[in-house]
Amino acid sequence: MKPQSVPTNIDAYISQFPPEIQLILNQMRNLILQAAPESKEVISYQMPAFQYKGILVYFAAYAKHIGFYPTPSAIEKFKSELSEYKTSKGAVQFPINQPLPEDLITRMVQFRVRENEMKADLKVRSKKGK
Numbered sequence: 001m002k003p004q005s006v007p008t009n010i011d012a013y014i015s016q017f018p019p020e021i022q023l024i025l026n027q028m029r030n031l032i033l034q035a036a037p038e039s040k041e042v043i044s045y046q047m048p049a050f051q052y053k054g055i056l057v058y059f060a061a062y063a064k065h066i067g068f069y070p071t072p073s074a075i076e077k078f079k080s081e082l083s084e085y086k087t088s089k090g091a092v093q094f095p096i097n098q099p100l101p102e103d104l105i106t107r108m109v110q111f112r113v114r115e116n117e118m119k120a121d122l123k124v125r126s127k128k129g130k
Helices: 010-015 019-035 071-078 102-128
Strands: 042-046 049-050 057-062 065-070 092-095
Touching: 010 019, 010 042, 010 049, 019 049, 019 057, 019 065, 019 102, 057 102, 071 102
Parallel strands: none
Antiparallel strands: 042 049, 049 057, 057 065, 065 092
């Protein structure tokens, strides 16, 4: 279940899917926005993504799952809680026929916000130190 055309924004991405998938995608979008209210919506690699001091997370719809891409650091940090899901180095698959784990997604996004803040802070400090 891939979009037919390259979307220019998240609304366009979501609108290409059947209504029941749109509900799940909008739920994911809202969870991310609530967890990272200062983030900016973008399309990157033809997927919805959120930026805050760099890319935070991506997500995408597939035939049987919603792919969530919070980077390898978040997958590693939450590895034990993700054990019931199919994961790879930087991704997790949430089955379409199961409710999204809202609390877990929220905590993963918040972890990524803190991680990006720390990285940005380190960059600023290293420039001042030169």
